[in-house]
Amino acid sequence: MGVFSKTCEYALRAVFFIAQRTANGGRVGIKDIAGGIGSPEHFLAKILQDLSKRGIVQSVKGPNGGFYFDKKSLERPLADVVEAVDGSSIFTGCGLGLEECSAANPCPIHDEFMELRNQLQRMLKSITIGQFNEELNLGIKFLKR
Amino acid sequence: MGVFSKTCEYALRAVFFIAQRTANGGRVGIKDIAGGIGSPEHFLAKILQDLSKRGIVQSVKGPNGGFYFDKKSLERPLADVVEAVDGSSIFTGCGLGLEECSAANPCPIHDEFMELRNQLQRMLKSITIGQFNEELNLGIKFLKR
DNA sequence: ACAATAAAAGACAAAAAACTCTTTTATTAT
DNA sequence: ATAATAAAAGAGTTTTTTGTCTTTTATTGT
Numbered sequence: 001m002g003v004f005s006k007t008c009e010y011a012l013r014a015v016f017f018i019a020q021r022t023a024n025g026g027r028v029g030i031k032d033i034a035g036g037i038g039s040p041e042h043f044l045a046k047i048l049q050d051l052s053k054r055g056i057v058q059s060v061k062g063p064n065g066g067f068y069f070d071k072k073s074l075e076r077p078l079a080d081v082v083e084a085v086d087g088s089s090i091f092t093g094c095g096l097g098l099e100e101c102s103a104a105n106p107c108p109i110h111d112e113f114m115e116l117r118n119q120l121q122r123m124l125k126s127i128t129i130g131q132f133n134e135e136l137n138l139g140i141k142f143l144k145r
Numbered sequence: 146m147g148v149f150s151k152t153c154e155y156a157l158r159a160v161f162f163i164a165q166r167t168a169n170g171g172r173v174g175i176k177d178i179a180g181g182i183g184s185p186e187h188f189l190a191k192i193l194q195d196l197s198k199r200g201i202v203q204s205v206k207g208p209n210g211g212f213y214f215d216k217k218s219l220e221r222p223l224a225d226v227v228e229a230v231d232g233s234s235i236f237t238g239c240g241l242g243l244e245e246c247s248a249a250n251p252c253p254i255h256d257e258f259m260e261l262r263n264q265l266q267r268m269l270k271s272i273t274i275g276q277f278n279e280e281l282n283l284g285i286k287f288l289k290r
Numbered sequence: 291a292c293a294a295t296a297a298a299a300g301a302c303a304a305a306a307a308a309c310t311c312t313t314t315t316a317t318t319a320t
Numbered sequence: 321a322t323a324a325t326a327a328a329a330g331a332g333t334t335t336t337t338t339g340t341c342t343t344t345t346a347t348t349g350t
């Protein structure tokens with residue numbers, strides 16, 4: 001098990017892929033995206049449908065249609081994608097799975113975990129969807145394998 | 146989804162519980178443990194059987210039997226429990242789920258994630274199973290709810 | 291208007307994780 | 321030796337996650 005669900009991993013990879021491919025206009029189809037990140041096509045389609053409904057990614061149907069990001073969306077932090085897919089519990093939940101874990105009622109590792117989660121949150125809030133377009137173009141960063 | 150699997154969360158809570166209850170000798174039965182941490186009894190039994198086979202927790206059958214920790218085991222780091230249950234991929238895996246993510250072939254968030262994982266590992270290696278016995282006794286830290 | 295295209299939606303199927311119940315085995319006390 | 325106890329083991333079921341296939345709807349170019 002990773003930090004994120006598989007669904008969320010696909011979502012993040014897809015989001016980076018779409019950003020890179022549509023930074024200069026145009027759209028990418030689901031087949032290209034799925035191929036480009038190595039994910040099951042129809043499964044990814046569901047994920048992107050959901051992100052589209054939530055307004056995180058843009059899409060149009062029909063010929064020359066596909067997914068893309070507008071300027072504003074490219075500035076969105078990764079945290080928004082993660083929260084949309086996996087929920088916010090990843091930033092707040094207890095490390096030992098306790099429902100009512102809090103500073104007043106802490107599990108043994110409450111403090112240490114809080115720090116970790118805060119670091120994750122800081123990181124995901126500081127990274128934007130469009131941030132790696134160039135490095136992906138240059139082949140310095142990868143989304144497959 | 147948490148950082149750990151549900152199975153692992155139960156394991157960690159159980160381990161803390163057993164440590165506290167057997168710090169001064171004796172054993173705890175599975176019913177007490179499951180009740181004490183709020184987990185399904187038979188499911189937890191499986192988990193502890195596995196930890197027992199791996200030598201992380203000690204157990205004896207029969208009357209006055211149950212689970213316990215010997216002195217040495219109390220000094221074990223939490224990382225050992227986590228690795229036994231969830232595997233080591235939690236310390237090494239790619240944040241975006243890529244198989245071949247590495248410094249030479251990095252995903253976009255490779256560096257940031259590595260730091261996070263290292264912090265998790267440091268934390269889990271520095272905390273021991275028996276470390277919270279006193280605070281649990283005093284009712285300062287909790288394993289339920 | 292019509293055909294082609296591509297996302298959206300719906301209904302499943304497979305696999306994995308989480309959970310339950312029953313039987314067996316080992317240990318202890320009498 | 322025997323009965324009681326408690327973990328170990330086995331054989332399931334349920335739920336969640338992941339993945340597939342088909343049909344529908346919206347858009348575009350001719």
